[in-house]
Amino acid sequence: MKNNNFIINEKSLVLWGSNLGSTAGTRYTKYVLSIINLPNDIKSIIVGIILSDGHMAMNYKGKNAYLILNQSLAKSAYLYFVFSFLSHYCQSYPKLSVSYRLGKPSYILRIATRSMPCITELYIKFYVNKIRIIKPSIYNDLTPIALAHWIMGDGSYNGKGLVLCTDSFKIKEVVLLMNVLIIRYNINCTITYHSKKYPRIYIGKKYIKPLQKIVLPYMHKSMFYKLGLCIKRKLAERL
Numbered sequence: 001m002k003n004n005n006f007i008i009n010e011k012s013l014v015l016w017g018s019n020l021g022s023t024a025g026t027r028y029t030k031y032v033l034s035i036i037n038l039p040n041d042i043k044s045i046i047v048g049i050i051l052s053d054g055h056m057a058m059n060y061k062g063k064n065a066y067l068i069l070n071q072s073l074a075k076s077a078y079l080y081f082v083f084s085f086l087s088h089y090c091q092s093y094p095k096l097s098v099s100y101r102l103g104k105p106s107y108i109l110r111i112a113t114r115s116m117p118c119i120t121e122l123y124i125k126f127y128v129n130k131i132r133i134i135k136p137s138i139y140n141d142l143t144p145i146a147l148a149h150w151i152m153g154d155g156s157y158n159g160k161g162l163v164l165c166t167d168s169f170k171i172k173e174v175v176l177l178m179n180v181l182i183i184r185y186n187i188n189c190t191i192t193y194h195s196k197k198y199p200r201i202y203i204g205k206k207y208i209k210p211l212q213k214i215v216l217p218y219m220h221k222s223m224f225y226k227l228g229l230c231i232k233r234k235l236a237e238r239l
Contacts (some may be wrong), residue, residue: 022087033064033116036089044145045085046122050132051146051177052153056123057130064115065123073107077222078152082111089113134173142180148218155226161205162227167198174199187211 028036038046046067050056054069067086071079083094094111113119125141126132142150154165166174174191178201181187187210192202203211205228212227219227 020088022090024087024090024093026091028114033114036116036118038089038118038122040143041145042085042089043122044141044143045082045149046119047126047141047143048146048149049082049153050122050126051142051150054153055132056119056127058120058123059115063120064117065120065127066115067113067119067122068110069112070108070110073109075222076109078220079109079111081220081222082149086111086113089116089119132168134169134176136176138176139180139184142177142184144214145218147185148215151215151226152219152223155223157226157228159228162203162208162211163192164201164203165194166200167194169199171199174201177201185211185214187214 046054049067049069053071054067056065056067058065069079069082079094083090087093090111091114092112094109097108097110099106099108125135125137150164151162156163156165164177166177169177171191178189178191181189181201181203187203187207189201189203189207192200194200208228212229216224216227
């Protein structure tokens with residue numbers, strides 16, 4: 001196909017989902033919402049967010065679910081990094097809210113997806129009676145992209161290794177997550193406890209470099225410190 005200025009090559013291949021821009025401010029009909037599907041990379045991002053700082057809920061009509069991610073201003077670079085991928089599925093831009101504790105303000109940035117059937121599919125997979133759970137299917141769901149976002153949300157590097165905060169999961173669920181790290185990624189890990197009752201996953205320093213090779217291509221630079229890289233945190237958060 002030709003026009004006066006350029007030639008359009010109709011045979012060019014485009015990775016599904018890579019050409020989807022922001023739709024913030026746009027209203028969709030029920031039909032349009034019903035035919036939207038999530039590319040695998042977007043599903044993986046959402047899975048990683050569900051495992052860490054995000055949560056899902058049903059809309060007030062109880063028909064479809066949506067995803068919410070809250071982050072402090074200190075992690076605004078990461079939140080906008082996530083929004084750059086999820087903006088096609090959000091009706092509004094990130095919103096700023098403030099709360100007060102002992103007279104001191106606390107600022108939070110929030111993004112929320114639309115309530116859609118494709119989000120509901122993930123809600124059904126990860127929630128039972130409004131409680132987040134881990135099923136054996138996590139072996140396939142915990143892709144390198146999902147693992148990267150899980151680490152960016154709930155990872156903590158202590159100089160000796162990486163701790164993944166899994167306080168809200170039962171011990172059996174934590175073991176399922178560990179199995180994925182050990183069997184799928186060959187990343188050995190153990191269980192440690194926070195306050196003697198909350199199970200967490202610990203990955204020793206020996207496995208940090210192999211883990212970096214897996215997830216760094218999908219991480220924002222402001223979160224590299226969570227894998228023990230030399231970049232200083234205050235500098236990273238400005239990138």
